[in-house]
Amino acid sequence: MSDATASNFTPAPLDSSKRTWLxxxxxxxxxxxxxxxxxxxxxxxxxxxxxxxGAAVEVDISDIKPGELKRAEWRGKPIWILRRTPEMLESLxxxxxxxxxxxxxRTAIPIPPYAKNDWRSIKPEYLVxxxxxxxxxxxxxxxxxxxxxxxxxxxxxxxxxxxxxxxxFDFAGRVFKNKPxxxxxxxxxxxYLSDSKLLIGEDKKA
Amino acid sequence: xxxxxxxxxxxxLGAKVGNWFNNRFPTAFAEYRKHMSEYFAPKNFNFWYFFGxxxxxxxxxxxxxxxxxxxxxxxxxxxxxxxxxxxMRDVPGGWIIRYAHSTGAxxxxxxxxxxxxxxxxxxxxxxxRELVWIFGCAIFLCLMAEAFMGYLLPWxxxxxxxxxxxxxxxxxxxxxxxxLALLIRGDYVVSDATLNRFFSFHVIAVPLVLIGLxxxxxxxxxxxxxxxxxxxxxKQGPKGNRWSPDAPADGIPFHPYYSVHDIMGVxxxxxxxxxxxxxxxxxxxxxxxxxxxxxxxxxxxPSHIAPVWYFTPFYSMLRATTDLMxxxxxxxxxxxxxxxxxxxxxxxxxxxxxxxxxxVAIALLKTFDAKxxxxxxxxGAVIILFFLPxxxxxxxxxxxxxxxxxxxxxxxxxxxxxxxxxxGIMVPGPIFSTPSLSWLTNELVAMVGTLxxxxxxxxxxxxxxLGEPKPVPERVTxxxx
Numbered sequence: 001m002s003d004a005t006a007s008n009f010t011p012a013p014l015d016s017s018k019r020t021w022l023x024x025x026x027x028x029x030x031x032x033x034x035x036x037x038x039x040x041x042x043x044x045x046x047x048x049x050x051x052x053x054g055a056a057v058e059v060d061i062s063d064i065k066p067g068e069l070k071r072a073e074w075r076g077k078p079i080w081i082l083r084r085t086p087e088m089l090e091s092l093x094x095x096x097x098x099x100x101x102x103x104x105x106r107t108a109i110p111i112p113p114y115a116k117n118d119w120r121s122i123k124p125e126y127l128v129x130x131x132x133x134x135x136x137x138x139x140x141x142x143x144x145x146x147x148x149x150x151x152x153x154x155x156x157x158x159x160x161x162x163x164x165x166x167x168x169f170d171f172a173g174r175v176f177k178n179k180p181x182x183x184x185x186x187x188x189x190x191x192y193l194s195d196s197k198l199l200i201g202e203d204k205k206a
Numbered sequence: 207x208x209x210x211x212x213x214x215x216x217x218x219l220g221a222k223v224g225n226w227f228n229n230r231f232p233t234a235f236a237e238y239r240k241h242m243s244e245y246f247a248p249k250n251f252n253f254w255y256f257f258g259x260x261x262x263x264x265x266x267x268x269x270x271x272x273x274x275x276x277x278x279x280x281x282x283x284x285x286x287x288x289x290x291x292x293x294m295r296d297v298p299g300g301w302i303i304r305y306a307h308s309t310g311a312x313x314x315x316x317x318x319x320x321x322x323x324x325x326x327x328x329x330x331x332x333x334x335r336e337l338v339w340i341f342g343c344a345i346f347l348c349l350m351a352e353a354f355m356g357y358l359l360p361w362x363x364x365x366x367x368x369x370x371x372x373x374x375x376x377x378x379x380x381x382x383x384x385x386l387a388l389l390i391r392g393d394y395v396v397s398d399a400t401l402n403r404f405f406s407f408h409v410i411a412v413p414l415v416l417i418g419l420x421x422x423x424x425x426x427x428x429x430x431x432x433x434x435x436x437x438x439x440x441k442q443g444p445k446g447n448r449w450s451p452d453a454p455a456d457g458i459p460f461h462p463y464y465s466v467h468d469i470m471g472v473x474x475x476x477x478x479x480x481x482x483x484x485x486x487x488x489x490x491x492x493x494x495x496x497x498x499x500x501x502x503x504x505x506x507x508p509s510h511i512a513p514v515w516y517f518t519p520f521y522s523m524l525r526a527t528t529d530l531m532x533x534x535x536x537x538x539x540x541x542x543x544x545x546x547x548x549x550x551x552x553x554x555x556x557x558x559x560x561x562x563x564x565x566v567a568i569a570l571l572k573t574f575d576a577k578x579x580x581x582x583x584x585x586g587a588v589i590i591l592f593f594l595p596x597x598x599x600x601x602x603x604x605x606x607x608x609x610x611x612x613x614x615x616x617x618x619x620x621x622x623x624x625x626x627x628x629x630g631i632m633v634p635g636p637i638f639s640t641p642s643l644s645w646l647t648n649e650l651v652a653m654v655g656t657l658x659x660x661x662x663x664x665x666x667x668x669x670x671x672l673g674e675p676k677p678v679p680e681r682v683t684x685x686x687x
Contacts, residue, residue, distance in 0.1 A: 046392055046394065139373040180576065
């Protein structure tokens with residue numbers, strides 16, 4: 001391009017219909033791009049296979065000794081079945097003042113109606129919990145021996161301790177006050193198929 | 207377009223080849239001059255200025271070793287752990303490549319933390335380098351994402367539970383959190399789907415963004431020019447040096463002066479790097495955590511889990527945010543509002559707005575769980591860095607000419623950062639086993655550290671203006687040697 005022609009250049013008058021069509025085409029293109037994003041974003045969702053893997057599981061509880069914890073797996077999560085001793089059940093009455101939500105009244109994680117009682121289970125002896133801390137999803141560890149010990153208060157009544165962020169739970173999975181976890185441990189829907197068999201994940205008799 | 211240059215047929219072959227390319231691809235020559243041989247950097251750089259080029263070196267190490275690891279690694283929950291052990295034991299040279307990659311991850315953070323601290327010391331984020339700093343902070347964020355997702359790939363216990371905790375952080379966001387966490391995991395728990403997508407992000411998506419940001423970081427830097435330990439703009443000083451009459455008198459060409467200079471830094475760095483890689487690749491459990499040599503078990507969390515050392519300062523801030531911290535924050539906000547109301551020389555309307563804002567803030571603090579605020583604190587600790595260019599109001603850039611007590615304040619800041627780092631590695635609860643000291647918990651100390659960290663930044667507009675700065679010289683301080 002030479003300088004002589006550049007100085008003679010006069011811009012063409014604005015063709016507003018051309019501009020309208022350019023704008024329309026750009027908007028249509030943006031909408032199209034938005035639709036094109038749908039399959040990519042939806043591919044982030046759980047697959048049909050993952051959704052189907054949530055079936056209820058049966059657990060035999062006849063072999064659990066008093067004071068012992070049995071682990072099972074449901075939807076990839078640890079399920080705990082704790083057979084509580086009378087001393088463990090007794091400790092539930094004493095620690096109420098130190099709990100954040102002793103009567104399971106918070107609604108963030110609903111508790112099945114049949115477990116909304118002082119021992120948070122259908123039968124007081126057997127506690128069924130999802131062993132995932134309500135803070136950030138670690139699995140708490142058993143700290144069943146009462147009394148002072150590292151990481152725990154001196155008046156520790158026994159229960160569970162989350163190794164990740166230090167939340168503590170009693171023998172009903174209720175969280176202690178002023179801990180990072182906001183909620184008590186979740187109680188899954190479950191039902192007794194017989195005295196020695198539990199069905200985890202469903203609560204109507206199969 | 208540049209003129210087509212003819213060259214004498216008697217010219218040497220090298221000159222002819224150079225001319226042939228110069229006529230067809232002049233951009234390459236122009237860019238080489240702009241970024242290398244005619245990029246004039248201040249001549250007074252000290253050792254702190256090694257870490258930028260070292261970060262580039264580590265990036266290259268990570269990309270090259272990463273490419274070779276992908277040839278043998280299997281992103282499958284059933285095979286991932288095994289395939290990493292296969293690389294370590296059966297692939298010839300595999301262990302060197304893998305240890306270089308794992309050591310490189312920690313080296314990246316050491317180098318980047320020092321690089322960022324250099325910026326803090328010499329005010330390298332101040333006008334006109336705000337964008338250089340912001341691109342740098344974005345690079346730091348990408349690096350954290352890259353490190354976090356890469357850590358899931360070996361599918362060990364720490365991989366699994368670390369990912370579980372961090373993904374659940376997103377679930378703490380009110381209203382959309384649980385669905386967001388589900389989208390990230392692609393399953394109701396961390397699973398094969400999560401591993402696959404993290405692999406894709408770790409090897410393709412995040413590195414692409416990272417490289418784009420590094421290009422922007424360097425282009426923006428070369429547009430405004432490098433800062434230096436004196437915080438003096440060499441472009442505003444006298445002109446003319448032995449290479450160009452228009453270049454700043456205190457600038458020297460990046461190549462060969464700093465390229466050769468940086469080779470020395472590379473030499474020292476590689477000595478340390480290889481010493482770790484060959485003699486202590488696990489670095490006592492800090493670079494590669496022992497629990498990660500156990501395959502992932504979704505039913506059992508290891509008795510002590512902690513993130514890798516480079517995340518622990520932010521992690522202990524997360525742990526420190528309990529109900530107690532929320533109450534302390536509410537009190538601080540209330541006191542701030544009262545103080546603002548009494549001391550502010552402004553209209554009644556503005557004062558009323560201040561009190562209203564404080565009331566709303568306290569109400570929000572008490573409405574949502576401490577868990578959510580923990581996530582906000584942890585994220586905020588990184589995000590606050592983006593605002594540094596506007597928080598610092600000191601009349602001088604470099605720490606060299608700040609009031610002496612600024613140096614002490616920066617020292618205390620670094621000490622708190624290191625304390626938070628150590629606390630994040632340790633188990634929560636009482637620090638000492640002595641019963642009389644049982645009140646002194648990890649979380650309590652971390653809370654003080656967190657408050658100091660945020661106080662340092664949020665009060666910076668106030669304290670950075672205090673005190674009498676020392677006289678700033680006209681020209682950079684430089685002793686020829």
